[in-house]
Amino acid sequence: MVLHRVWEKVSVMGVIRIRTKIPGPKSTALIRVRNESVSHATFGAIPIFVKRAQGARVEDVDGNSFIDFTGGLGANNVGHCNPRVVKAVKAQADRVLHTDFSVTMYESYVRLARALCKAAPGKSEKKAMFFNSGAEAVENALKVARYNTGRPGIICLENAFHGRTNMLLTLTSKFYPYKKGFGPYAEEVYRLEFPDVYRRPEHLSEKEFVDYHIEQAKEFFVDNTSESNTACLVMEPVQGEGGFNIPPKKWVQFLYRHCRENGVLFISDEVQTGFGRTGKMWGIEHFEIEPDIVTMAKSIAGGLPLGAVVARKHLMDHVHVSGLGTTFGGNPLACAAGVAVLEEFRQKKLLRRAQEIGKITLKRFKEWEECSPIVGNARGIGAMNAIELVKDKESKEPNKEAVGKIIKYCYERGVLLLSAGMHGQVIRTLMPLVITREELAEGLDVLEEAVFRMGGKK
Ligand SMILES: Cc1ncc(COP(=O)(O)O)c(C=O)c1O
Incomplete structure (x- = not known):
């Protein structure tokens, strides 16, 4: 003070x-x-x-x-030591620090889950689950996608960054410093070229360049993997570590439509773009589509470690009981902070x-x-x-x-x-x-x- x-x-x-x-x-x-x-x-x-x-x-x-201007690497959208968050964490700390939600439950977890299901992009009914970090959230989103589709293939984008587990390093583009020496990497991951409008060939207009990439994406499903082999496509609505690259709207909408038509789940990784960073609650809202699965972390809990997967209800409920979990994911302090973060967004506009x-x-x-x-x-x-x-x-x-x-x-x-x-x-x-x-x-x-x-x- x-x-x-x-x-x-x-x-x-x-x-x-x-x-x-x-x-x-x-x-x-x-x-x-x-x-x-x-x-x-x-x-x-x-x-x-x-x-x-x-x-x-x-x-x-x-x-x-x-x-x-770093905001704890994008985790402090509501500001350092946000007073509402600090107050909520202190109050929660006086009551219970940890039980493991899969053993005995507590209210802050379900309150945050309900609030995020409501806030998530799109109108369909959602369910949520919490993890410890962005990487864990994306890792579990991929598990949900594979489980639901019974398919192994995962499509990610050039320049992508989704975290540092072995699977997510497979999805990550940049070799040094992230991947060097840590392989071998996972199978059944396919990388789609990203339309970098700034670096497009001079002879192409922006429209021609985007159309070219739409044709390339169609070919991709012939050359690299087929739709019937693919569980999901995962993308950051705006690439974070990859350089704040904004994909063309028409291309994203094509990919989404193509995924929907072919039973491929669309995952929006909102770990960096989420919680208002792009001026909307979720980056994917700029593209006017409803992803099947959304991953969240960073600013979700005002600086406390928390990750979340929010997905269409039937996808989350299809996974067998006890199929997903972690000891600390959705810790009471982090969930109490998360509820305060959403309130702060409302109150402070x-x-x-x-x-x-x-x-x-x-x-x-x-x-x-x-x-x-x-x-x-x-x-x-x-x-x-x-x-x-x-x-x-x-x-x-x-x-x-x-x-x-x-x-x-x-x-x-x-x-x-x-x-x-x-x-x-x-x-x-x-x-x-x-x-x-x-x-x-x-x-x-x-x-x-x-x-x-x-x-x-x-
Ligand atoms: C888009 C995206 N996904 C996932 C992650 C991984 O999150 P975490 O560092 O919390 O594991 C990051 C981290 O920068 C990210 O930017």
Whole structure:
């Protein structure tokens, strides 16, 4: 609370306060401990240790204050330490921490399940089940699809990222760092080409390019696998780790129709696009289709670990009793937090906020696309926006080096950002949706300065 008041005062003058070199002395000391005791396989994109965080603001152990455009990798859409979530978690902690829902049940689980079934895309009746993470949710969605169809095949997309279990690494496109050395991978996974409109051949119009990809998708079911061998097609409505790539609506609608006509289940992986990130509750709503199965995680519980599968009722109920489960999935604290998250969306009108953030951010990004020689493409839906950096705009050669420099420049000046993309060539924004206009403007100013310092002006 004290922190909140201090920040309110500071926000008149701006939020960012950088008092030390980054990392500061206390973070540096903790990084030493980390290097001694934590596997370096975890990575650490930004070299600070966080002391506390609220809304879109993060304070490190050295007293530096940052604006957070990473939102806990998309898990903090309702903001860090959202007061409604914290209150719900505290109240739940006083009553029961854990039982395992498959042993003895508790109310927060069923309340959240009911709320998510209502909130899920489409009108058909749904049922839900909870797991520990996004990966576990997707893994279980695939099990539900195979069980219901009796077919083995899974179709995923080029640039996809769905998690880090063995099956999901099979679905994931990017080899390094995700897949290197961890194979062999699972069988019966087929990868469909993604229509990257920005990188399409020059001689094709956008419409021609999309039509070409629709024909390619038809061929795919001849060349690679048949519909009768395929349990499901799984896609992110907007690709997250793959670079915030937005698929053409006509192509997605074709894939959906083709799946429905052939008994192939359509899974929308909403782990990153869900909970308002794209300005609608679910990314797939932009494509006006009702997926058979939806996977959720990240922002579902305001920062607590939780994953969910929500699917058409008959699909969920077809699986035999005790066929799906996990000890901690749908933990009472996480479910109580999830109920509070949905309430926060209603009370604070966070979908509208996401749209406003998107308008402001994408307008700035489009200006940079015009004026900066290294911003090849600016894109986004709602508050899911990105700039793709290139070495030159003709060749569109990915510019990972500039991404690294810009991210470093920004965190040293008080803005936390992450990269994405198959070549690490994309800077993405995942700021909490409760970010204020002033914080957003201040953060974008720093990013703009970095972009033009690194890349110059046209
Ligand atoms: C679209 C998508 N699916 C699944 C996952 C895996 O989620 P988790 O890291 O919670 O296992 C991620 C994580 O970034 C994701 O972006």
